Amino acid sequence: MSGHxxxxxxxxxxxxxxxxxxxxxxxxxxVLEVPEDVEPGETLETHLGTxxxxxxxxxxxxxxxxxxxxxxxxxxxxxxxxxxxxxSVGDRVLDAGTGTxxxxxxxxxxxxxxxxxxxxxxxxxxxxxxxxxxxVADAVEVRAGDVLESLESLVDEPxxxxxxxxxxxxxxxxxQAPTLLVDGGFLAVYSPFVEDSREVVETAHEVGLTDVRTHxxxxxxxxxxxxxxxxxxxxxGHTGYLTxxxxx
Amino acid sequence: MSGHxxxxxxxxxxxxxxxxxxxxxxxxxxVLEVPEDVEPGETLETHLGTxxxxxxxxxxxxxxxxxxxxxxxxxxxxxxxxxxxxxSVGDRVLDAGTGTxxxxxxxxxxxxxxxxxxxxxxxxxxxxxxxxxxxVADAVEVRAGDVLESLESLVDEPxxxxxxxxxxxxxxxxxQAPTLLVDGGFLAVYSPFVEDSREVVETAHEVGLTDVRTHxxxxxxxxxxxxxxxxxxxxxGHTGYLTxxxxx
Amino acid sequence: MSGHxxxxxxxxxxxxxxxxxxxxxxxxxxVLEVPEDVEPGETLETHLGTxxxxxxxxxxxxxxxxxxxxxxxxxxxxxxxxxxxxxSVGDRVLDAGTGTxxxxxxxxxxxxxxxxxxxxxxxxxxxxxxxxxxxVADAVEVRAGDVLESLESLVDEPxxxxxxxxxxxxxxxxxQAPTLLVDGGFLAVYSPFVEDSREVVETAHEVGLTDVRTHxxxxxxxxxxxxxxxxxxxxxGHTGYLTxxxxx
Amino acid sequence: MSGHxxxxxxxxxxxxxxxxxxxxxxxxxxVLEVPEDVEPGETLETHLGTxxxxxxxxxxxxxxxxxxxxxxxxxxxxxxxxxxxxxSVGDRVLDAGTGTxxxxxxxxxxxxxxxxxxxxxxxxxxxxxxxxxxxVADAVEVRAGDVLESLESLVDEPxxxxxxxxxxxxxxxxxQAPTLLVDGGFLAVYSPFVEDSREVVETAHEVGLTDVRTHxxxxxxxxxxxxxxxxxxxxxGHTGYLTxxxxx
Numbered sequence: 001m002s003g004h005x006x007x008x009x010x011x012x013x014x015x016x017x018x019x020x021x022x023x024x025x026x027x028x029x030x031v032l033e034v035p036e037d038v039e040p041g042e043t044l045e046t047h048l049g050t051x052x053x054x055x056x057x058x059x060x061x062x063x064x065x066x067x068x069x070x071x072x073x074x075x076x077x078x079x080x081x082x083x084x085x086x087x088s089v090g091d092r093v094l095d096a097g098t099g100t101x102x103x104x105x106x107x108x109x110x111x112x113x114x115x116x117x118x119x120x121x122x123x124x125x126x127x128x129x130x131x132x133x134x135x136v137a138d139a140v141e142v143r144a145g146d147v148l149e150s151l152e153s154l155v156d157e158p159x160x161x162x163x164x165x166x167x168x169x170x171x172x173x174x175x176q177a178p179t180l181l182v183d184g185g186f187l188a189v190y191s192p193f194v195e196d197s198r199e200v201v202e203t204a205h206e207v208g209l210t211d212v213r214t215h216x217x218x219x220x221x222x223x224x225x226x227x228x229x230x231x232x233x234x235x236x237g238h239t240g241y242l243t244x245x246x247x248x
Numbered sequence: 249m250s251g252h253x254x255x256x257x258x259x260x261x262x263x264x265x266x267x268x269x270x271x272x273x274x275x276x277x278x279v280l281e282v283p284e285d286v287e288p289g290e291t292l293e294t295h296l297g298t299x300x301x302x303x304x305x306x307x308x309x310x311x312x313x314x315x316x317x318x319x320x321x322x323x324x325x326x327x328x329x330x331x332x333x334x335x336s337v338g339d340r341v342l343d344a345g346t347g348t349x350x351x352x353x354x355x356x357x358x359x360x361x362x363x364x365x366x367x368x369x370x371x372x373x374x375x376x377x378x379x380x381x382x383x384v385a386d387a388v389e390v391r392a393g394d395v396l397e398s399l400e401s402l403v404d405e406p407x408x409x410x411x412x413x414x415x416x417x418x419x420x421x422x423x424q425a426p427t428l429l430v431d432g433g434f435l436a437v438y439s440p441f442v443e444d445s446r447e448v449v450e451t452a453h454e455v456g457l458t459d460v461r462t463h464x465x466x467x468x469x470x471x472x473x474x475x476x477x478x479x480x481x482x483x484x485g486h487t488g489y490l491t492x493x494x495x496x
Numbered sequence: 497m498s499g500h501x502x503x504x505x506x507x508x509x510x511x512x513x514x515x516x517x518x519x520x521x522x523x524x525x526x527v528l529e530v531p532e533d534v535e536p537g538e539t540l541e542t543h544l545g546t547x548x549x550x551x552x553x554x555x556x557x558x559x560x561x562x563x564x565x566x567x568x569x570x571x572x573x574x575x576x577x578x579x580x581x582x583x584s585v586g587d588r589v590l591d592a593g594t595g596t597x598x599x600x601x602x603x604x605x606x607x608x609x610x611x612x613x614x615x616x617x618x619x620x621x622x623x624x625x626x627x628x629x630x631x632v633a634d635a636v637e638v639r640a641g642d643v644l645e646s647l648e649s650l651v652d653e654p655x656x657x658x659x660x661x662x663x664x665x666x667x668x669x670x671x672q673a674p675t676l677l678v679d680g681g682f683l684a685v686y687s688p689f690v691e692d693s694r695e696v697v698e699t700a701h702e703v704g705l706t707d708v709r710t711h712x713x714x715x716x717x718x719x720x721x722x723x724x725x726x727x728x729x730x731x732x733g734h735t736g737y738l739t740x741x742x743x744x
Numbered sequence: 745m746s747g748h749x750x751x752x753x754x755x756x757x758x759x760x761x762x763x764x765x766x767x768x769x770x771x772x773x774x775v776l777e778v779p780e781d782v783e784p785g786e787t788l789e790t791h792l793g794t795x796x797x798x799x800x801x802x803x804x805x806x807x808x809x810x811x812x813x814x815x816x817x818x819x820x821x822x823x824x825x826x827x828x829x830x831x832s833v834g835d836r837v838l839d840a841g842t843g844t845x846x847x848x849x850x851x852x853x854x855x856x857x858x859x860x861x862x863x864x865x866x867x868x869x870x871x872x873x874x875x876x877x878x879x880v881a882d883a884v885e886v887r888a889g890d891v892l893e894s895l896e897s898l899v900d901e902p903x904x905x906x907x908x909x910x911x912x913x914x915x916x917x918x919x920q921a922p923t924l925l926v927d928g929g930f931l932a933v934y935s936p937f938v939e940d941s942r943e944v945v946e947t948a949h950e951v952g953l954t955d956v957r958t959h960x961x962x963x964x965x966x967x968x969x970x971x972x973x974x975x976x977x978x979x980x981g982h983t984g985y986l987t988x989x990x991x992x
Contacts, residue, residue: 056430056433058434075331083307083325083331106334109359183304194973213469214470215469218964221463222446222463227936229937229939232982238974241470441724444724466716476689478688479734505928555827574827579822582850584803607833607853679784680799712965713961714962715960718959725942727960
């Protein structure tokens with residue numbers, strides 16, 4: 001994974017640690033050196049004799065291992081953004097706001113170069129550490145600041161393939177989508193509320209975007225037991241609406 | 249995008265063609281040569297003077313431009329598989345059955361190397377052409393045949409990070425997941441029916457997979473018009489259940 | 497059913513007619529007299545020898561047999577109103593606007609006395625005929641006019657047990673709920689749009705109603721065939737939000 | 745409400761009691777006699793001076809005030825049964841199994857005469873008390889025993905208009921639906937599991953019922969606050985599938 005620093009998970013019972021091959025790792029269970037060529041399936045032992053299984057780090061692990069500065073986007077919604085915009089190797093993505101950074105890191109893991117804006121400088125610092133944890137520090141540039149105030153410099157950069165927004169003032173950025181995106185590029189806006197989604201849709205139409213759609217996703221788990229099969233009685237709540245649109 | 253042949257879309261009114269930079273392209277609207285360094289946003293003209301806009305090819309375009317050998321997986325479900333399994337650059341994925349190949353191509357576009365099995369040799373040929381169309385022929389190996397009959401050779405290959413199944417006899421492959429996958433690898437099984445999902449879940453538990461979950465996804469579009477906002481009265485039907493599980 | 501004129505259905509192939517015991521009934525298939533003591537399960541023959549099966553008229557038949565002045569409320573939503581408000585024998589219900597009258601007729605069939613307002617005098621005439629068809633002309637008073645302009649006389653009548661609204665200006669009526677309803681009475685407002693539902697909820701809170709809840713109902717049919725069981729791929733769209741509240 | 749004993753609720757703060765006009769009512773807050781002509785909206789005082797507001801008893805109150813012998817059917821599902829079968833004044837309903845009795849009582853309140861079977865004699869006793877609480881003891885006959893063992897005597901009774909089932913062995917009763925129901929009568933079967941619903945549907949087809957449909961209902965509440973409108977993040981789980989069919 002060029003530009004990516006590989007990470008693995010060390011697992012002992014219900015304890016999991018994200019580590020970098022080559023690093024020295026220590027807890028109350030002892031100290032060990034993670035081999036540069038460590039592979040999932042191996043077992044490592046601390047100097048106190050505690051065994052850790054090595055597991056591959058995968059996207060859904062980010063949700064659990066990132067330091068949180070807010071509610072991170074769930075794997076389902078990360079997948080919907082990636083699927084609906086077709087994130088792929090070589091993409092240039094503009095993302096705002098970063099938050100915990102799960103979406104930015106996941107898009108980077110799928111091969112995209114991501115520029116992401118986080119208004120709160122402390123949150124931006126945390127997001128940068130999270131990108132390092134995910135092994136995508138090289139692929140994600142976390143910029144502290146308001147993306148709307150950076151528009152002048154952004155229009156001087158090459159156009160982006162995808163614009164992902166998870167901010168309260170998304171409509172102002174949607175106005176800029178035709179300028180910031182390549183032809184056929186995708187906009188994806190995540191908003192918890194109907195009113196915000198509506199404003200995004202109206203703005204998208206006003207600035208000439210096409211294929212404007214707002215998806216609502218209801219997901220349930222199925223229960224299979226000795227009595228039969230049914231949707232879980234332990235239910236799943238609303239996360240957000242996803243509006244997708246495209247430049248012409 | 250290393251190993252990927254770049255493709256772009258030529259768009260004129262409601263006609264869209266997927267082309268390769270450098271190729272000669274011709275229709276009843278005339279002939280043109282697609283420049284090697286063509287970029288989205290440019291306009292190309294045929295010898296008859298018809299203008300084509302150049303657009304970036306993105307994942308959701310595959311759904312419309314692939315030759316179909318069955319109902320292709322919709323972008324939403326492609327996204328859910330990618331999000332729930334964390335598909336990323338460098339992944340090795342084993343996929344069966346290929347079908348139209350939208351899932352295989354989309355995972356390849358997100359950086360994965362995919363080995364995919366399609367039982368019908370004619371369908372496998374179509375899938376190979378679709379991989380070329382998507383610019384991921386190098387990243388996806390389409391094997392004609394039954395994956396279950398290839399197990400002996402598969403276990404000699406390096407372990408896979410992810411196993412994706414969209415076949416009627418998925419449970420038999422689920423039994424092999426612990427052998428075929430790295431530690432911490434993901435299994436994702438797509439099945440339209442409750443009974444099949446149930447059998448997949450039971451098998452997953454039997455062979456010791458963890459975090460076994462079957463998701464059902466109901467997605468609706470929102471309508472925003474002058475009268476107000478509401479879920480669309482033009483509804484969306486069931487596609488399939490997605491069962492996800494992980495090796496330990 | 498005191499105050500109710502019994503109706504039965506005459507069924508021949510896919511033709512169904514709602515008739516009153518004692519009436520003379522004639523179509524191109526011939527003429528017959530419906531006995532006063534006709535019972536479901538009997539067969540009647542026209543003078544031309546065509547046989548009609550007699551079926552009981554039930555609430556869901558109203559949806560198909562009423563003359564429509566707009567989209568009638570579906571049996572599911574009729575049921576939700578009845579279930580959430582607990583419509584029962586002896587209830588006094590105030591309903592606006594009548595529309596086709598399926599809700600008013602169904603509540604009357606469950607024993608309620610209904611006063612219903614319909615702004616369009618022609619629609620009110622149709623609704624009156626529909627009430628006769630349903631055998632509840634005595635239990636439903638269809639008033640042509642705007643319920644808001646009739647408030648002065650309404651407050652002089654005994655209080656109502658339930659207030660059901662399916663009109664664009666529902667919030668103005670919600671303001672009157674504490675005056676018009678008995679203690680512990682129910683308000684039920686059906687509105688297709690989010691914004692209208694929101695306004696209803698805000699008004700309900702302002703005038704001191706309790707247990708204010710807006711339900712959204714998504715209903716799907718299941719398909720059971722030789723391949724397995726699954727939610728129907730032929731889907732069901734949004735009908736409306738149902739807001740329920742109670743006086744204290 | 746003929747055959748019904750009127751009940752009212754006495755409410756003080758968050759305490760609610762179901763009482764019968766004319767009864768003497770006592771708690772630690774004092775004693776009072778409930779007037780025969782008590783009306784909702786009045787206030788009654790105990791001999792200790794504690795004030796109780798009088799509220800009308802309505803269907804949804806049964807859910808909270810009945811003594812439970814299992815999870816009672818929620819008002820939404822009660823409404824769906826009533827709406828889909830068109831329960832009305834004068835109906836004869838056969839119901840099994842009674843359980844807590846919310847459905848039987850609600851149908852009786854809508855004017856039906858209900859014969860309901862409960863296998864557990866102690867549960868049947870509780871159900872009888874619940875019917876008295878709801879004021880419908882005259883309209884609901886709770887029979888202790890297995891409805892399947894009572895078939896011989898049931899076929900000697902007049903036919904029923906509606907058959908409602910909430911039991912594990914519903915399919916065996918579905919077989920009897922054509923014998924027990926009038927022409928055009930409705931069957932409604934409530935089952936939590938897919939497999940049971942499937943068996944009910946297959947049996948319904950085998951015995952010649954028509955309009956066989958299994959509904960799944962997903963209901964969510966909407967949240968309206970200062971930030972906007974959205975489906976509740978506190979979600980609602982699956983209750984059961986409702987299969988409805990009709991005799992020809």
